[in-house]
Amino acid sequence: MDNSEGYAIELRRIVKRFPGVVANDGIDLKVHRGEIHCLLGENGAGKTTLMRVLYGLYRPDEGEIILNGQPVQMTSPRAALNHHIGMVHQHFRLVPTLSVEENIVLGLDEGTGPFMNFRKTREKISAIADDYGLSVDLQTKVWQLAVGQQQRVEILKALYRKVDILIMDEPTSVLTPQEVDQLFTTLRTLVDDGLTIIFITHKLEEVMQVSNRVTVLRKGKVVATLLTAETDKPTLARLMVGREVVFRLKKSPMEQREKLLEVNDLHALNDRGLPVLRGVSFDLFGGEILGVAGVSGNGQSELAEVLTGLRKSTKGRVFLAKKEVTNCSAREITDLNVAHIPAERIRMGIVPALSIRENLILKKYRRPSFSRREFLNNKEVEENAQRAMSDYQIAAPSYETPAKLLSGGNIQRVILARELSENPSLIVAVHPTYGLDIGATEQVRQVLLAQRERGAATLLISEDLEEIMTLSDRIMVLFNGEVMGILDAESADIEKIGLMMSGTRRKGEEL
Amino acid sequence: MKSRVGFKVERRPIASGRVVLFVSLLAILAAFVVAGIFFQIYGVSAIRAYQLILRGSLGSRFGLTETVRRAIPLLLCGVGLTIAFRALFWNIGAEGQLLMGAVAAAGIALFSGLPGPLLLPAMFIGGFIGGAAWGLIPAILKVMLGLNDVITTLMMNYIAIYFVEWLIHGPWKGPSVRGFAYTDTFPRAAWLPTIYGTRIHWPTLVLGLVLAVVMYIMVTRTRSGFEIRVIGENPDAARFAGISQLKTTLIVMLISGGFAGLAGMGEIAGIHLRLLGPTHISMGYGYTAIIVAWLARRNPLAVIVTSLLFGVIMTGGDVIKVSLGLPFQLINVFNGLILFFLIGSEILLRYRISFLLRR
Ligand SMILES: Nc1ncnc2c1ncn2[C@@H]1O[C@H](COP(=O)(O)OP(=O)(O)OP(=O)(O)O)[C@@H](O)[C@H]1O
Ligand SMILES: [Mg+2]
Numbered sequence: 001m002d003n004s005e006g007y008a009i010e011l012r013r014i015v016k017r018f019p020g021v022v023a024n025d026g027i028d029l030k031v032h033r034g035e036i037h038c039l040l041g042e043n044g045a046g047k048t049t050l051m052r053v054l055y056g057l058y059r060p061d062e063g064e065i066i067l068n069g070q071p072v073q074m075t076s077p078r079a080a081l082n083h084h085i086g087m088v089h090q091h092f093r094l095v096p097t098l099s100v101e102e103n104i105v106l107g108l109d110e111g112t113g114p115f116m117n118f119r120k121t122r123e124k125i126s127a128i129a130d131d132y133g134l135s136v137d138l139q140t141k142v143w144q145l146a147v148g149q150q151q152r153v154e155i156l157k158a159l160y161r162k163v164d165i166l167i168m169d170e171p172t173s174v175l176t177p178q179e180v181d182q183l184f185t186t187l188r189t190l191v192d193d194g195l196t197i198i199f200i201t202h203k204l205e206e207v208m209q210v211s212n213r214v215t216v217l218r219k220g221k222v223v224a225t226l227l228t229a230e231t232d233k234p235t236l237a238r239l240m241v242g243r244e245v246v247f248r249l250k251k252s253p254m255e256q257r258e259k260l261l262e263v264n265d266l267h268a269l270n271d272r273g274l275p276v277l278r279g280v281s282f283d284l285f286g287g288e289i290l291g292v293a294g295v296s297g298n299g300q301s302e303l304a305e306v307l308t309g310l311r312k313s314t315k316g317r318v319f320l321a322k323k324e325v326t327n328c329s330a331r332e333i334t335d336l337n338v339a340h341i342p343a344e345r346i347r348m349g350i351v352p353a354l355s356i357r358e359n360l361i362l363k364k365y366r367r368p369s370f371s372r373r374e375f376l377n378n379k380e381v382e383e384n385a386q387r388a389m390s391d392y393q394i395a396a397p398s399y400e401t402p403a404k405l406l407s408g409g410n411i412q413r414v415i416l417a418r419e420l421s422e423n424p425s426l427i428v429a430v431h432p433t434y435g436l437d438i439g440a441t442e443q444v445r446q447v448l449l450a451q452r453e454r455g456a457a458t459l460l461i462s463e464d465l466e467e468i469m470t471l472s473d474r475i476m477v478l479f480n481g482e483v484m485g486i487l488d489a490e491s492a493d494i495e496k497i498g499l500m501m502s503g504t505r506r507k508g509e510e511l
Numbered sequence: 512m513k514s515r516v517g518f519k520v521e522r523r524p525i526a527s528g529r530v531v532l533f534v535s536l537l538a539i540l541a542a543f544v545v546a547g548i549f550f551q552i553y554g555v556s557a558i559r560a561y562q563l564i565l566r567g568s569l570g571s572r573f574g575l576t577e578t579v580r581r582a583i584p585l586l587l588c589g590v591g592l593t594i595a596f597r598a599l600f601w602n603i604g605a606e607g608q609l610l611m612g613a614v615a616a617a618g619i620a621l622f623s624g625l626p627g628p629l630l631l632p633a634m635f636i637g638g639f640i641g642g643a644a645w646g647l648i649p650a651i652l653k654v655m656l657g658l659n660d661v662i663t664t665l666m667m668n669y670i671a672i673y674f675v676e677w678l679i680h681g682p683w684k685g686p687s688v689r690g691f692a693y694t695d696t697f698p699r700a701a702w703l704p705t706i707y708g709t710r711i712h713w714p715t716l717v718l719g720l721v722l723a724v725v726m727y728i729m730v731t732r733t734r735s736g737f738e739i740r741v742i743g744e745n746p747d748a749a750r751f752a753g754i755s756q757l758k759t760t761l762i763v764m765l766i767s768g769g770f771a772g773l774a775g776m777g778e779i780a781g782i783h784l785r786l787l788g789p790t791h792i793s794m795g796y797g798y799t800a801i802i803v804a805w806l807a808r809r810n811p812l813a814v815i816v817t818s819l820l821f822g823v824i825m826t827g828g829d830v831i832k833v834s835l836g837l838p839f840q841l842i843n844v845f846n847g848l849i850l851f852f853l854i855g856s857e858i859l860l861r862y863r864i865s866f867l868l869r870r
Contacts, residue, residue, distance in 0.1 A: 330753035365737050374735065
């Protein structure tokens with residue numbers, strides 16, 4: 001008999017099979033009470049699946065869950081909640097049309113009888129928010145929040161339910177560096193207050209920064225469980241990928257090319273009808289990557305939407321290859337060979353119920369290769385799917401698999417394959433490596449650089465400053481809907497960009 | 512020794528075709544069991560009632576042909592509804608669209624003065640346009656003004672019903688029918704041919720079967736079908752892909768309304784040979800077709816089977832009226848129960864429930 005008393009959670013030989021894959025193949029995991037335990041693994045390693053087993057969303061085919069020394073049956077998320085386990089999902093599960101506080105109390109018996117006592121709950125929520133630095137306006141509707149803020153709501157929701165164990169599935173992939181720091185501070189405070197946190201990630205940096213111990217998963221199996229203090233990044237990388245990893249990107253100097261995109265004094269409103277872009281102007285050249293840096297919610301995503309025809313501008317003009325495209329429809333923009341990797345991939349990038357094959361032609365089904373007049377050319381559609389699955393290493397039993405069954409990273413690969421396979425002239429990429437493991441991230445960056453080499457103009461919107469610094473030729477900083485300045489990537493340093501991101505305009509900048 | 516039965520509930524990744532079929536049959540079975548209670552309340556043994564219904568609707572040549580002729584309007588309306596439902600347009604208005612198709616066809620039959628051979632084709636086209644126009648109104652209201660499709664399509668039914676009543680009591684009341692509220696009988700050239708000795712107006716039946724196949728191909732193989740599915744499954748992704756909500760909504764309602772209009776044309780030109788009271792023209796085909804389309808899981812080909820099933824139930828209604836002296840309306844209980852269990856059973860498609868014996 002081993003002593004399980006010291007563990008908050010013990011998973012024993014968990015096996016979970018899906019048609020065609022063994023997502024969890026005999027996993028043992030022990031999590032100490034009061035620690036931050038990282039689960040590290042590449043896309044499709046089985047991290048999310050394991051946590052869904054623990055959270056009662058999946059029943060394991062084999063294995064046991066032991067909480068505080070007692071074996072338990074985790075039959076549903078409600079059961080998990082009764083055991084004080086909460087989970088912040090990789091893709092958030094909030095109701096967009098409800099307000100923050102409504103989302104937080106949703107499903108709980110609050111107030112007296114059928115009536116909600118919002119004043120009391122509001123006080124309670126505010127108290128929690130203050131304690132842990134999770135400020136967010138409680139009356140705002142969730143659809144109006146940036147992803148970073150939505151995450152805070154998810155955490156608040158769990159804390160409001162008095163969880164002891166908090167599972168966070170890739171929480172940082174949507175956050176700015178500042179927000180990540182804030183989150184880490186929050187997590188440490190939580191741990192100090194006695195919570196246990198399981199933190200899923202594939203970023204080595206974060207493992208080193210935040211965790212006490214780390215368990216590395218590969219292809220559904222545990223490779224190792226280590227004390228973070230006794231390991232280092234190269235070791236973890238090797239364990240995770242199963243081979244030596246080299247971090248190296250080749251980027252040739254930019255050639256002088258022609259101007260591809262010209263944006264003049266662009267104005268637009270956000271979903272709440274407030275000005276979100278206030279006179280944005282910039283040029284983008286073929287063969288160039290222009291990185292857009294900024295704290296989330298400063299107009300980046302709206303800029304991407306205006307440029308791709310999903311949002312109308314209220315003032316200003318946009319020229320693509322010398323042709324005016326101001327307020328053209330999404331279809332007209334797509335037809336001009338503009339690729340768009342959207343920020344919210346589940347909501348916009350894919351149709352979850354349709355197959356990989358169909359998702360791969362989502363924006364391209366009208367191209368002559370995929371359909372003649374009305375009829376889809378099934379042979380070509382299938383070949384396209386086969387090609388994309390091997391080129392972009394989309395891991396799935398077949399191209400008929402519905403997109404909703406793919407792991408987070410594989411969904412992103414489907415989108416990338418669709419958007420980038422046809423040599424676009426302009427690429428609007430929003431968080432393109434969001435949720436991808438190191439291998440896949442490198443691959444995406446290679447692809448973006450290859451497109452640049454080929455002459456494509458790329459607008460790279462990312463909240464990962466490191467990514468912007470490595471890929472961009474120039475860096476534009478947005479603050480409050482205005483351009484704070486455009487820097488050469490060579491001469492840019494993180495501090496300067498950080499200052500501009502918080503609203504300091506670059507002196508003597510002319511655009 | 513303590514032993515108890517436990518069960519575990521789990522999300523299903525995708526329900527296979529076999530599971531869908533099994534669950535649907537289960538829902539129907541459950542509806543029949545509960546409806547049996549109603550027969551018992553009327554003092555009739557449920558087993559005997561079902562025996563009679565089956566014998567009456569499938570066991571004789573006459574019953575069989577009645578089943579088929581009832582299935583025709585259900586097939587046409589049902590196929591159209593699968594398309595609307597795929598695009599998440601909740602068309603509850605097939606009943607009104609059917610009536611307006613009948614009105615248009617009747618108008619052509621009575622007043623167009625077209626020469627014989629042109630009359631029926633013109634009535635088909637008119638029936639389609641009548642139903643489609645009625646269906647397009649709520650479509651436009653939804654896309655332009657954001658009005659709720661369930662409510663507008665439902666309300667349009669009542670407008671159609673009273674419009675028909677007004678026509679047959681007023682301007683279109685036949686001079687030769689004295690006190691009755693219906694139009695004159697159509698000229699012979701406006702009668703649909705029937706299979707000899709039955710009331711099966713076969714051109715409409717053939718049309719329904721062909722359209723079921725065509726719509727199946729459209730949904731699975733064409734650009735429009737792809738657009739319809741994308742809009743239905745994820746409207747945001749549709750916007751992202753530049754698919755026009757307006758165009759797609761108009762197309763599905765053109766189809767859905769038009770097919771219901773064809774059904775109306777079939778009923779008056781194949782059975783009644785005149786325009787008459789709305790409840791006589793339709794007997795609620797437009798509403799029943801909602802269940803038909805849903806039971807078919809929005810698959811146009813499967814509507815061929817489900818419309819026949821409801822043909823059996825409707826013919827069964829005649830049987831229980833004649834042989835058992837029970838009200839025909841009892842079949843509405845069936846319809847309601849089937850829809851009830853069908854919607855209830857959706858949960859079984861999303862979750863797998865397995866029973867285990869624990870000790
Ligand atoms: N419901 C499901 N049905 C079928 N297969 C599934 C299902 N959920 C996950 N899988 C498969 O199981 C494997 C593990 O997926 P999982 O989502 O756990 O990976 P992950 O480690 O969270 O990856 P990522 O970092 O990309 O989010 C993948 O191959 C995935 O395609
Ligand atoms: Mg995952």
